[in-house]
Amino acid sequence: MTKDEDGKRLERLKRIVLALPESPGCYQYFDGEGTIIYVGKAKNLKRRVSSYFNKTVQTRKTQILVSKIQDINYVVVPTDEDALLLENNLIKKYKPRYNILLKDDKTYPSVCVTNEEFPRVFKTRKIFPGVGTYYGPFSHAGTLNNMLELINRIYPLRRCRFTMSSQQIENCKFKACLEYHIKNCKAPCVGLQSKEEYMESVAEVKEILKGNTRKVCEKLLQRMNALAEEMRFEEAQELKRKYDLALDFCEKSEVIAPYEHNIDVFSIADDEKSAFINYLHVTNGCINQAFTFEYAKRMDEVPEDLLALGIVEMRERYHSDSKEIIVPFPIEVELKDVTITVPQRGDKKHLLDLSLANVRQYKFDKAKQAEKLNPEQRATNLLKELQTKLKLDRLPIHIECFDNSNIQGAEAVAGCVVFKKAKPAKSEYRKYIIKTVEGPDDYASMAEVVYRRYKRLMDEAGELPSLIIADGGKGQMGIIKHVVEDELQLQIPIAGLAKDGKHRTSELLTYQDGQIVTVGVEIKSALFQFLTRIQDEVHRYAIQFHRDKRSKAQVASELDTIKGVGAATKTALLKQFKSVKRIREASEDAIAEVVGKAKARIIKEAL
Known part of the structure; x- marks a missing residue:
């Protein structure tokens, strides 16, 4: 176009x-x-x-x-x-291309209680209107299976698919099956269980499926006590068994507060590509359903809009009619006869905190899973976060960091470490002996090293970094900026790592509108650990080079001043004679056996 x-x-x-x-x-x-x-x-x-x-x-x-x-x-x-x-x-x-997309679109299982004269209870993934009442869906199959197991143990309802009616039972159309003999059913098909008793069990099953397990426990306890008063101890014992099973199941659910109405709790966490929404459904103070979904972002959706859309989607999907919704922040949505609450304290705040913990954990687990499938993803995420924090135009794939090392200006050296794709590129590390600075002047030493580093890269058409990090905070940042921008006429972003009183990395610094500002980075975050690793590495590298140079100076001998005697010759002589004194006392022929006649003559004349 x-x-x-x-x-x-x-x-x-x-x-x-x-x-x-x-x-x-x-x-x-x-x-x-x-x-x-x-x-x-x-x-x-x-x-x-x-x-x-x-x-x-x-x-x-x-x-x-x-x-x-x-x-x-x-x-x-x-x-x-x-x-x-x-x-x-x-x-x-x-499914518009640029809209958010609910990535988890699979069908979760529900429980159906049929509309038959003798209803059946079973798990299903398909919804057929008119067949019965559906409860769910349930995102965690294990939770659903445990609930169905509880129901089957307390209320042994029929599992057969016969079209059963009272008239057919009276006409003896059926025979008791194996389920009756193994005590999984009370055989209403042959009149061994009355319709009234059967429907009473179905009603209590529906209460359990609604999350009203405590209400069922109370009914069982009342009936058990009544039977005990009537001296019907065997029946009371059977009810006690059911009561214990129901109570045990109920206690495994987290009880938040004795609310008499249902509550929906929603929270959200997001990153660049996805939003994660957690939904807790609370019935009578018990969390009986919990889901977390991932939405793929397509545009620059804000959390408020994403959460509003997620609330409508999930309430519709899970057939929620709760009259109260708890959210972490105000949202611009009005639902008929529904109160939207942003709690600040109390039981409702505890519910919200629980939902937030779940959604953050889900986001963390998804990131970990992505890292395992794609090991480079973690590095990319770190660099993207650093890019965002520092407001860089491009991803800082190539990072260089400098540090000086000396003792009162003696044996002054510097080191430059290189990180590419968030990993150390040790073959590109460089060591520098300070040549133009006398005495302990860190700023002048830094200026010399930075100039030498990038002047050579420019002369050799080498790869320039996408970010320079100064180890020494604001002062070194200013020196590096002057050398890079004013002297070399380069445009390379510069950041700094400041330290606290205990010489530990404490904050990240950057330039914004010509001024040095502090960038907020959480101390326990992966980005902070990455920056600390860079700082520790350049410090280690510079210190090690300084130690090596100082050690070499301490072991220097008269042999180092003799022209033509290199490290290999020196090593061979010291290995043979053990000291310079013994070399001096040795004959020229003895020395010649080690290094040859020509070098032996030079050494004897020099010593």
């Missing part, structure tokens, strides 16, 4: 925007093929859609989306709640 054609396209779209109503509704963007590429909701359609064409606030993702739009359609609805529901339905129906 030419520039003129694109200009005409934008003018046409802006005319459509000007005609939009200032009402709640949903808008749809179409590409050149008539395919819906984005669906959104708005309290004010005109204001929301016009924001996409405001170049001063466009992000890169928004620019890409706008470049694909060829037409705009909209649907006006009465309320903001209707807009949210419609948006959710349109996204599920059309």
Whole structure:
């Protein structure tokens, strides 16, 4: 598309925007093929859609989306709640390319209690309207299986698929099957269990499936005590067994508070690509369902919008009719007869904290899993985080860090370590002996080393780093900036690692608008550990070089001053004669046997 054609396209779209109503509704963007590429909701359609064409606030993702739009359609609805529901339905129906996508779209199992005269209870992944009442779905199959096992042990309902009626039972149409003989069923099919008793068991099963296990426990306890008072001890003992099973199951659920109404709890955590939403369903103070879903981001969605959409999606999927929703921050959504709460303390805050802990753990586990599948992903994530913190134009794949080492200016040296893709590139480490500085002057030494390093790379057309890190904080940052930008005319981002009073890395520094500012990095974060590793490595490298140089100076001997005697010759002589004194006392022939006649003559003359 030419520039003129694109200009005409934008003018046409802006005319459509000007005609939009200032009402709640949903808008749809179409590409050149008539395919819906984005669906959104708005309290004010005109204001929301016009924001996409405001170049001063466009992000890169928004620019890409706008470049694909060829037409705009909209649907006006009465309320903001209707807009949210419609948006959710349109996204599920059309799956627009640039909308968030619920990645976990698998079908979870539910429990069906049939509408038959003698209802059956079974697990299913398919929903058939009119067959019965469905409970769930349940995201954790283990939890569901434990619940069904409890139900089967307390209430041995029939499992057969016969179409059973009271008339057929009276006419003796059935025979007791194996399930009766192994005590998994009380055989209502042959009249050994009355319909009234059977339906009473079904009613209590429904209470358990609703999460009202404590209510069932109370009923069992009352009936057990009544039977005991009537001296019907065998029946009371059977009820006690059921009561103990139900109580044990109930105690395994986390009891938050004795609320008499149901509560939905939602929380969110996100990164660049995904949002993770946790949903806890609380019934009578017990958490009986917990889910966490991942949404793939397509645009620059904010957490408030993502959470609002997730609430509608999950409440619809899990058939929730809770009248209270707990969230971590205010959201612009109104649901009929539903109260939205942002708790600050108390039991509800405990519920929210539990949900937040779950969603953060889920996000952490997903990141760990991704790292195992792709070991380089962790390095990429670290560098992306560093890029964001320092507001860099490109990923800092190539990082270099400098450090000086000397004792009161003696044997002054410096080291440069290189990290590529967040890993040390040791073959590219460089050592420097300070040549132009006398005395202990760290700033002058740093200026010399940085100049030598990058002047040589420029002369040899070598690879320049994408980030330079100064080990010494603000002072060294200023020196490096002067050398790199003023003397060498290079544009390389510069950061610094400041230390606390105990010489430990304490904060990350960077330049913003010409001023050095502190960048917030959590001490326990992976990024902080990575930066500390760079600082420790350059410190180790410079210190080791200084120690080696100092050790070499301490073992220097008269042999080092003799022209033509190198390290190999010196080593051979000391190995044979043990000391310079013995070499001096040895004959020229004895020395010649080790290094040859020519060098022996030079050595004897020098010593």
